[in-house]
Amino acid sequence: MRRLSPERAGWAVAGAAVLLAVPACTGSTPAPNVATSQSGPTTTSSSQAGPATPQVVSRIDAGLAVPWSIVFLPDGTALISERDSALLRFIPPGATGPAGTVGKVPGVVPGGEGGLLGLALSPDFATDRYLYAYFTAQGDNRIARFKVDDNGGRLALGVPETIFTGIPKASTHNGGRIRFGPDGNLYVGTGDSQRREQPQDKNALGGKILRLTPEGAPAAGNPFGNSPVYSLGHRNVQGLDWDGAGRLWASEFGPDKDDELNLIVPGGNYGWPEVTGAPHRDGFLDAKVVWPSTADSSPSGLEIAGDTAYLGALRGQRLWSVPLKGDFAADPVAYFTGQFGRIRDVARAPDGQLWALSNGQNPDFAVVLSVPQ
Known part of the structure; x- marks a missing residue:
């Protein structure tokens, strides 16, 4: 199988940021050459009404370099990780000023697709002030947390506390997305780190979604006993x-075909490297949406607003919207194709606007959108 690296051949590696906000509108155009794959009932046809069309509200020249993840403090301050510099950057509420630097995360060893990757804000941030970060270290990928202190209006990083180690690293396929779930546990997306035996091995950490307590222990009720593994075959x-x-x-990169949007169930096996996409093979769960060509997608950050999933596309250089209805996903619709470069992350700000973080532009910039609810 053809291997494309770094992050698939032909992708830009210079950094840029785009923050997008989209107001409610009507109308959409179905994206060409995109198939949806479902188990069970047929998905919504692309001839039916799609999601409301996003509109650009503003573009912010933020001066970022290879930004990877974005989260928001309660007051609307945006915190952004820069993969290669290991810097935690910030943009003031309402984007009222240029990006500043909170600090540099110690112990990050950038290289290839590795570096300072995902961020997650503690559900109890108002009281504990914890920010969590997934990053590539000297020998592995790991997760640390540290307090983000507000010293007289100036943000500062506290001393990091490592809570989880041992996730395999490589020049590519490092995973890196982390997010707190409605249950208060920390969910972690990992990559196979080019070790194809890992995703089907329940005892390995690569090619998984992990579920951890805020302190880094396997969460109670995980499907494989006292194991952090929540799902496998990624x-x-x-x-x-x-x-x-x-x-x-969860969004996931395919090899040279079959990018995926998956509905994750505890203990579910999503097939890699035995299968990709939705082959209806016994023992494996089919993806809910399959992009046959990675040139159209390479789906990265994911944000669900109302009943629509928004996904940033790296190689595809567009924003995908996917209407959701229960366990099913309708046909994806593409917006802003080629306008903002590689969209790495999408996240909703406290005011409901959607920010899309793009890298690969020079100079770096940001765009804000408002999404229909």
Whole structure:
């Protein structure tokens, strides 16, 4: 099978940031050459009404370099990880000023697709002030947490506390997305780190979604006993979010075909490297959406707003919207194709606007959108 690296051949590696906000609108155009694959009832046809069309509200020249993840403090301050510099950057509420630097995360060893990757804000941030970070270290990928202190209006990083280690690293397929779920546990998307035996091995950490307590222990009720593993058979998980009913969805890179949006169930096996996409093979769960061509997608960050999943596309350089209805996903619709470069992450700000974080532009910039609810 053809291997494309870093992050698939032909992808830009210079950094840029785009923050997008989209207001409610009507109308959409179905994206060409995109198939949806479902188990059970047929998915919504692309000839039916799609999601409301996003609109760009503003573009912010933020001066970022290879940004990877974005989270928001309660006051609307955006915190952004820069993969290669290991810097934690910030943009003031309402994007009222240029990006500043909170600090440098110690112990990060960038290289290839590795570096300072996913961020997650503690559900109890108002009281504990914890920010969690997934990053590539000297010998592994790991998760640390540290307090983000507000010293007289100036943000500062506290001393990091490592809570989980041993996730395999490589020049590619490092995973890196982390997010707290509705249950208060920390969910972690890992990559196979080019070790194809890992995803099907329940005792390995690569090619998995992990479920941890805020202190880094396996969460109670995990499907394989006292193991952090929540689901397996993944190639390189890049996005995690929950719909209004508490169902977990995840975006994932395919090899040279079959990028995926998956509905995650505890103990589910999503097939890699035995299968990709939705082959209806016994023992494996089919993806809910399959992009046959990685040139159209390479889905990264994922945010669910209302009943629509929004996914940033790296190689595809567009924003995908996927209407969700219960366990099923309708046909994806593409927006902003080629306008903002590689969209690495999407996240909702406290005011409801959607920010899409793009890298690969020079100079770096940000765009804000408002999404229909």
